[in-house]
Amino acid sequence: MRNLKLTLAYDGSEFHGWQVQPGLRTVQGTLADAIARITGEQVLPQGSGRTDAGVHALAQVATFATASPIPEQNLVVALNDILPPAIRALEAAEVPHEFHARKSARAKTYCYRIYRGDICPPFLARYVYHHPYPLDEDAMVRAARMLEGEHDFTSFAAVDPERHVEDEERSNVRTVFSSRWERVQGGCAQPRAAGPTQEREDHELIYTVRGSGFLHHMVRNLVGAFLLIGKGTMRETDLTRILNARSRAANPAATAPASGLYLVSVEY
C-alpha cells in the first residue's frame, strides 16, 4: 500500500463542508467518490482538518492509502477529469506511511476577507464577508497582534462536540505565530477574486493568521471579536480578559460568516 498526499483547492460555497455526511454534498465525500472511480477502492481521505460549510481552501491537504500503482501526476489529471470544477487537485505525492494529514501538521495559515466597499461586486459575494460600515481598522490591527503567542483559546472555540476533534486532545492551548490585519495584497495574495480590480485592491481588508493549530470556529470567532473592536463596542484590552476567562460565554462576539474564510496552507 502507498500513502498518498493530495493538495486540494475548493470553493466552499458549493459544499456542506469538508466532512462526509449522509445525503449531503461534501468535499470529503465527493473526493472519496472520485478516488473510488479511479482506483476501484473505497477509501475516506483524511484531511488536515475539517472546514465548515461555505469555508474555502486554497491548499487543503488530505491523505489516503491505496494499492493502485497510478503515477502521481496521472492521479491529479484523472481526479480533475472526474471532480466538479469547484474542487481541484493541485498536487499528489507519495509520502511515508507514518505521515498523517492532520497529526503531522506543524502549522496552518488561514485568511479572512472583508469587502469594505459600499457595493459588493456580485462575483465576490461567495468569497468575502461584505461589511461596508465604519470600522476603526487601526484598533483591529493592534488587537490582532495581541493574540500572537501561546494562549488557551477556549473563549474562541465553538461550544459543540466538534470542539476537540481537530487535535484529538483536551487542551485548548494553541500558539499563534502571526496574526495580522492588512489592507494590502501581500497577506492573502492567493485568493484574489472576481470584480473590478481597482475596487478590490482599494476595498479589501484581510486577516491572516498562522498558528500551530486551530479550534473549531476559532478564526471566525476571533474575526467576530476584531469586528466588535473595530466598531468600538469592545476595547482591545477586553481580548486579554476574554482569553483569561476560558469560556465562550465570556466572548460577546458572533461567529463571522463562513464566506470570508480560507484555509491558505498547511505546513509539515
Added chain:
Amino acid sequence: MRNLKLTLAYDGSEFHGWQVQPGLRTVQGTLADAIARITGEQVLPQGSGRTDAGVHALAQVATFATASPIPEQNLVVALNDILPPAIRALEAAEVPHEFHARKSARAKTYCYRIYRGDICPPFLARYVYHHPYPLDEDAMVRAARMLEGEHDFTSFAAVDPERHVEDEERSNVRTVFSSRWERVQGGCAQPRAAGPTQEREDHELIYTVRGSGFLHHMVRNLVGAFLLIGKGTMRETDLTRILNARSRAANPAATAPASGLYLVSVEY
C-alpha cells in the same frame, strides 16, 4: 411618470438569463420583483439587450417608468437590500422619456475570458472558459482585427427566433469598432476574478469587442471561430469566406460556453 435608468452588475451563473420566463429565476424577473416591493408598481424593466443563461454583466443598463418619487440614490440602496447578492444595482438616474435602454444604445462592449492554465482555480470556474490546450494566439489576434468594420454577421448569428430581437430589424449588418485578443490586464480590466493573482495574470487570454450592436450568440460564435483558428482547424482567411456566405451553416465553429462572456458596458 419618471423614466429611470438603472446600471446593474450580475453573476450570470445564478440565473436563466436576463429575460423573464415563467417558473425560472431570471435577472429581469428578479429585478421586477424587487422594484415592485419598493414602488408597489408592477413593471418589466427593459434591458439594453438580453444576456443568455450563464452570461455575466459588469454594467447592464435597464429602464423602467415609475410614479414613485424615491430619490435615485435611495433606490440603489433599497434595491441592493432586496436583490440577491448575485445582482447589484450600481447606479440609478432619471432620464428623458424618449430614452430607451435598447433603442438608444450607440455601442456595446463585451469581453470573453479564456483561462489557459492547466488547472482552473475553483473560484474561477463560473467566470471563465477553461481551455488549457495549445492555441496559436498570434493567429487569433490577427483574425480578430479582420472583423473590425461593417459586416453582415448572419454567419455568426444564432439560428433561432431570438435572432432579430435585439434590434427589431431584419438587417444583420453591424459595425465592429474594435476586436482584440489580449494576454494583458488592460482589455477587460473589470472582471478580474478569484484565484491566484499571479496565475491569473499569466494565464488569461481575453477577447474584447466593441460594436454598434450584436446579434444573438454573435460574440460566442465569433470566439468559437477564433478558437478553431487558434487550433489550426481553420485559417484566418476563412473568416472572410464565412462572413460572405451569410449563413450560420457556413461557419463550422461551435458557440463558445456562456461562462466566459461579460457584457462590459453600454454607451448612449
